Amino acid sequence: MSVFGEAALSAFLELLSAKLLDSVLNFVAGHRQLHHQLKLWQSILPEIKAVLNHAEEKQIKDEGVKNWLGDLQDLAYDVDDILDEFAYQELRLKLQKTQAQASSSKVRKLIPTCCTGGHFSPFSFMFNAKMISKIQAITDRLNSLNTRRSSLGFSEIMSQGVTSKGKKPRLQPTSLMDGAVEYIGRANEKQETLELLKSNNSDGVCVLSILGMGGMGKTTLAQLVYNDPSIKESFDHKSWVCVSDDFDAVNITKTILRSLDADSRDENDLNLLQVKLKEKLSGKRLLLVLDDIWNESYSDWNILRAPFGAGTKIIVTTRLQKVSSNVDSVKAFYLDKLSxxxxxxxxxxxxxxxxxxxxxxxxxxxxxxxxxxxxxxxxxxxxxxxxxxxxxxxxxxxx
Incomplete structure (x- = not known):
């Protein structure tokens, strides 16, 4: 497989992870066996993706790694085919539901109750009979690839590339300088966000949230707003924190303080850090971006926001509706798929x-x-x- 092949495969695995995380898992939530299998896929794919760069280097001299990459590519295409089938079935069932609702009550009465109860659906018939064996086979192949990954010497780099079990992986890291090309498809959201940030509401902390599934451009929209020239006139300070799955109030507060004062002393006492931050922000206007929040704890959020008052405006990017609700967003921008x-x-x-x-x-x-x-x-x-x-x-x- 060529170097281009590895890079393309990495992007392809990102796409598969996004599909799994946000749409397919919701669709199969009512089917325990399918949901369990797909959750396994969700946990294994990021582990495999994390070692692709290393595999790219090793495959030149190691035939075993080259074969592993070839098998991974074949499996990725099979996973994509299955996910496309789920998308098709979801659309088909929506259409059937619409047609059923339009049927006359007389026709519905002719259907036996055994076929209209809550436990019957074309979904259960289709996927019980036709899909589970395919999905189990893919799970077995994924597990095999993951086992072979360890035997090929990739285990030692896992701690650098993958979050621990149960934590959510980012599709890619945040970069504040990712603005070389024109941003397409979200002009209205950008303009409305800028207007809200520049408005004079001094009652307290103003929070805006940007919601959407992975890969929708939440971070990119936040970047464009953060780097917009007109923002400089509205704020004394700006700070950006990539939160991801590590919602640590101490580390987040430290990062904000360092953005305000590069010479600030390293401190691990949250109370002292927050007192210092509150002093730094006294009479100042701050734009803070908290990128990729997963933590759904309302109490953790209240602790983090304690030092902030009037003049602070916060942009939160997240995939989770509960996070947006917890932070009391003045406005939530939901980013859907682009045309x-x-x-x-x-x-x-x-x-x-x-x-x-x-x-x-x-x-x-x-x-x-x-x-x-x-x-x-x-x-x-x-x-x-x-x-x-x-x-x-x-x-x-x-x-």
Whole structure:
């Protein structure tokens, strides 16, 4: 497998993780066996993805690693096929439900009660009979790949690449300088966020939340707002903290303090840290971004926000509705999937350095097929487009 293959596989695994985390798991929540199997996929995929860079280096000299990567690629395609089947079945069942609701009551009365009770559905028939064996086979292959991963010498780097059991992995780290290309598809959300941040409401802390599944561009929207030139006039200080699964009030407060004063003394007492932070912010306006929050504890949030008062405005990005509710958001922006047209523009920007395929018609058809597989996720369109940026051969795009 080529170096390009490893990079593309990494982006592909990101896409699969996003699909699993936010849509498919919700769809199968009522089916315990399926839900358990897919939760296993969710935990194993990030562990495998974490070692891809190391595998890329080793596969040149190690035939076993090369074979492992080939098997992983085959499995990734099979996982994607299964997830697409779930998406199709979800849509089919929604249509059936709509049609059933439109049926006359007389027709419904002719259907035996055994077929209309709460435990009967086309979903249970379809997936009990047809899918569970396939899903179990994929789980077995995933477990086998994970076991082989350890035997190939990748275990020692796991602590650097994967969060501990039960914690949620980020799709990719935060970068405040990721603004080289035009942001597509969220112009209204950006403008409304800027207006709310610059408005003069001095009653207390103002919190805005940006919600959405993984890969929807929550962090990117926060970056654009954070780096917007007009923000400089409205705030004395800005601070950005990537929280992820480690919601530690001490470390978060330390990070904020260091952004205000690079010479601040290292301290581990939360009370002292918060007193110092409150003093630093007295009479000042602060824009704070807390990126990728997973912690659903209301009490933890109250402890963290204690030093902040009037003049502080906070942007929270999260995948969880409960987090948005806990932080008492003045406004919650829910980012849904982008249109095919917008995803195509993002892909073209990163793959071709262009807004569309007008000057690259030879790539248009295959490009549109690739973008359809991105399933409306801007991160996937960006990641795969970036991988193809230096690939000028049409046949390579089809691989």
């Amino acid at each position: 095919h047209h917008d995803c195509l523009s993002i892909f073209a920007q990163h793959a071709l350095k262009a807004r569309n395929f007008d000057g690259h018609l030879q790539f248009k058809e295959i490009g549109e097929n690739i973008v359809r597989r991105c399933n409306g996720l801007p991160l996937a369109a960006k990641a795969i487009g970036s991988l193809l940026r230096t690939v000028k051969n049409h046949s390579e795009w089809e691989k």
